[in-house]
Amino acid sequence: MLTIRKVRTASGSTAVQIVYCKNRKLVIAKHIGSGRTKEAIELLVKRGKEWILNSSLQEELFPMVTTKTVSLTDLQYLGTTHKFAYHLLERVAKRCGLAVEE
Numbered sequence: 001m002l003t004i005r006k007v008r009t010a011s012g013s014t015a016v017q018i019v020y021c022k023n024r025k026l027v028i029a030k031h032i033g034s035g036r037t038k039e040a041i042e043l044l045v046k047r048g049k050e051w052i053l054n055s056s057l058q059e060e061l062f063p064m065v066t067t068k069t070v071s072l073t074d075l076q077y078l079g080t081t082h083k084f085a086y087h088l089l090e091r092v093a094k095r096c097g098l099a100v101e102e
């Protein structure tokens with residue numbers, strides 16, 4: 001399984017590498033690059049994820065899912081119903097042998 005590794009180099013920058021384990025040893029599959037700023041490192045990690053997806057067809061285990069938030073002003077209240085609870089309690093009462101009035 002390919003994973004992304006960030007390593008501090010001797011010069012003080014951070015190297016982004018794609019690695020995997022083979023015979024209990026870490027093998028570097030690809031060196032993506034090195035960066036000093038947080039933005040540069042995030043860009044290199046993004047490129048690494050794209051490389052993994054394109055070269056091995058391996059998808060992320062926990063992908064970042066963006067959800068659309070809904071404002072309360074966009075919603076419309078239509079009312080409530082208690083049919084679910086009524087039918088559930090009616091079934092339980094019938095199974096227990098209790099009389100249910102119609």
